[in-house]
Amino acid sequence: MNTLHPVVAEVTQRIVERSRHSRDAYLARIDEACSKGVYRHRLGCSNLAHAFAASSEADKSALRGKVTPNVGIVTAYNDMLSAHQPYEPYPQQIREAARLVGAVAQVAGGVPAMCDGITQGRAGMELSLFSREVIAMAAAVALSHDTYDAALMLGICDKIVPGLVTAALSFGHLPTIFVPAGPMPSGLSNDKKSKVRQSYAEGKATREDLLEAEAGAYHAPGTCTFYGTANSNQMLMEIMGLHLPGASFVSPNTPLRDALTRAAVYRAVAITALGNEFTPVGRMVDERTIVNGVIGLHATGGSTNQLMHLVAMARAGGIVLTLEDFDALSAVVPLLARVYPNGSADVNHFHHAGGMPFLIGTLLDAGLLHGDVRTVWGEGMAAYRCMPTLDGDGKLVWNEVTASANLDVLRPATEPFRPDGGLRVLKGNLGVSVIKVSSMPADRMVIEAPAVIFHEQEELQAAFSRGELDRDFVAVVRFQGPKAIGMPELHKLTPPLGILQERGHRVALVTDGRMSGASGKVPAAIHVTPEAIDAGPLGKLRDGDIIRLDAINGTLEAKVDAAEWAAREQVHADLSSHHVGMGRELFACLRNAVGSADTGATIFGKHDRHHAADV
Known part of the structure; x- marks a missing residue:
């Protein structure tokens, strides 16, 4: 392993020191929860009977015992969002996969999922940021039944993943894996779409021209292909070790995508307290993990929304991240990807050039990533250098990515597009x-x-x-x-x-x-x-x-x-x-309670940036 860059080490240590009080309190809380063992067997008989009343007879029998893991599914499925529509069959696929390894899976609950692309410029957009807090609370309600040994989070887009991470860290005693669905195929290029938008703004294109261009860009199930907040979320989940290696940008409704979903289920079962690799997410996600997320954001030119989301997610785990940390890391982390709006490529081009495995590998080689962190896949980031594929027998295998297939899209840390993160x-x-x-x-x-x-x-x-x-x-x-x-x-x-x-x-x-x-x-x-x-x-x-x-x-x-x-x-x-209509009156309590943007614009915890150690 290459020597860690001194600025990365220094920033990480600063975060550790700043967070010591709040992190210690957080870990003590989740350790106490971990010490209580398998959770559903603390339930009374009536409670437990309610919990499996609708299950199959085989699942009921399994849930009566003490050795069958139960995996809770929290889903952001709806069929209006292209990114989340592919999740529709996931619960059944997950249940079937769980049974193959002697486990049970249940949908614990659903969370809302709204699309900023639809609400842009509309009243609904004023609910968007607060939907992150609502998602966190809704996921907490789902998991509060206290009957699960692990959780699978099904979420992709802007506020959804940060909300789910906040909830996961609030239930930090549970192993948790995030399960992506992948981007839609490339359609009309982002450059062409942008030109039509500008022509329309100048009165040189009609509404019909604009709608045709937009429909050509956003045309199929899957995440939008530009590198906005949704795809920045997927990058973060992988570089923070919450996805399986190489899983972020595999297209929906493909054999490889299905195989990765099954593998996530198998892994979730393996890392419960009932196995030998217990990995509670609150212990797994530490200060080094958060720093890796910030580094990934800089190296890819990711969404500015993550400046708030990462701060809020970190605080859910007792970790105090500041804008100064982003700034210090940006000065030494080079920009390695050119994906729209930082270039003409989309996330499919990025993935085909080597994607997250190459990015992670070159950052590790340059000493710009903590390689010794724990992930849902095990100890260390080495496995995340590898891209998943199916072999001739349809078996899921991973192969190391050692070179970029397109230097116009993805470069090694030794030949960056620019020397800083931007x-x-x-x-x-x-x-x-x-x-x-x-x-x-x-x-x-x-x-x-x-x-x-x-x-x-x-x-x-x-x-x-x-x-x-x-x-x-x-x-x-x-x-x-x-x-x-x-x-x-x-x-x-x-x-x-x-x-x-x-x-x-x-x-x-x-x-x-x-x-x-x-x-x-x-x-x-x-x-x-x-x-x-x-x-x-x-x-x-x-x-x-x-x-x-x-x-x-x-x-x-x-x-x-x-x-x-x-x-x-x-x-x-x-x-x-702005405070009435389209449900906005229901969000007054959140507007009144929210903190500042530099402390995550969250309603949870204390917000005074000068007393961050008490968060």
């Missing part, structure tokens, strides 16, 4: 924010221009349509944070800002909201903390103030006289229309 933390008198620079043009790393203030993304779109934005400016879209309106993604802003940038204007975005995991070509300082509704500095800005966004030096500042800035009053906004 994520920056920005600080200044406008607060703390983050920016993704891995797909930004080199001449847009610094933007200094007058502010144009908006309180709704629709206001910016309307101003663009009226021709009022054909100039250099910094768009400030404020009152978009988690406490204000649930922190919706502002993906609808990408086409107009992209058009203005292509016209030669120097434009940027500053917001306390989010941008899609599929964006990043226009400079965007996002997740600004504190948010405007929480007395954040964005509330002091006025139209015409000069803003300097400097992604090279990591600063975000309003160039306003200090005395004038200190004397300015906060602007307030009437957000009442």
Whole structure:
């Protein structure tokens, strides 16, 4: 094993020290749960009878005893989301596989799964971030029956995987494996789709043209093929050892996909407390695992949404991760993948070039990954260098991937696309924010221009349509944070800002909201903390103030006289229309309880970043 890079070692140790109190308390809690043995046999007879009443006679007989593992399935299946539709037959496949190895499997419960691609620009998007918390709680309800020896989590997309991870770590005494479903086949290229979107924004394409392009891109069961949050989730689950090796990007409804699903069941049974390889997920996922996730995000140019999700997931396991950790690691982890929006390839091209096995292998060779972590597959990351396939007899085997099959898509750490990970933390008198620079043009790393203030993304779109934005400016879209309106993604802003940038204007975005995991070509300082509704500095800005966004030096500042800035009053906004309709009134308690973006924008635990050790 190569020597671990000193910055990776240093950041990891910082996280260990910072998390010592909260991590020790967490481990003590799950160790106590582990010590109680097989859980369903603490149930009274009536309770247990309820638990297996609907099971087959064979399963009932097995569940009466004390030596048959019971695997709980938590599923995010619905047939409206292309990524989750392939999960429909999984429960039956899992039950059959479990019986083959002397176990039982039951669907413990379902969790909601919404699609940001459908709710973009709509009221439903204001529920999106909070759906992560609802998913965590729904999965906790499912597992709270306390009748399972292991769990299988069926989830793919944006908030779903982070919510399921949060629940899994809350039940850290259970072994847990995440079971993917894979991406849809490649359709209309992301570049062509993006061009039609921009043409439509300019009035050069019809709605029918746009719908035809979108339907050509999103055309089959499986995950969308661009490298947004959903596919970043899949990368994270593999590099954090929660998937089987090489499982993330195998297509749905194929013999190989089915074989990997069965193998996940067999492995879940093997790592219960009833076997010899007991692997409780709360012990398995430690500070090194979280650091590996951050490194994977940098090396692939992954979604900015993970800056919040990884912080929230880590905290569920008593681990305190900060934006400073992301920033420090980004400086030494090279960008090794070019997948849209960081390039023209999609995740299928990435997988065929060597995918996660090659990526993990080259990071291990460069000393940029903790190779000694525990995974659902066993000790160490060595097995994750290997790609699964079926041999001539249809048997599942793994072969090591030693070279990239396409250097335009995936490169070794010795020949990166860029020497750093492309994520920056920005600080200044406008607060703390983050920016993704891995797909930004080199001449847009610094933007200094007058502010144009908006309180709704629709206001910016309307101003663009009226021709009022054909100039250099910094768009400030404020009152978009988690406490204000649930922190919706502002993906609808990408086409107009992209058009203005292509016209030669120097434009940027500053917001306390989010941008899609599929964006990043226009400079965007996002997740600004504190948010405007929480007395954040964005509330002091006025139209015409000069803003300097400097992604090279990591600063975000309003160039306003200090005395004038200190004397300015906060602007307030009437957000009442965002708090009712489309179920938003039901989420008031979450808006009131949520923490800041830099602490994960979560309702769970304490949120004060200055007292992080007490989380």
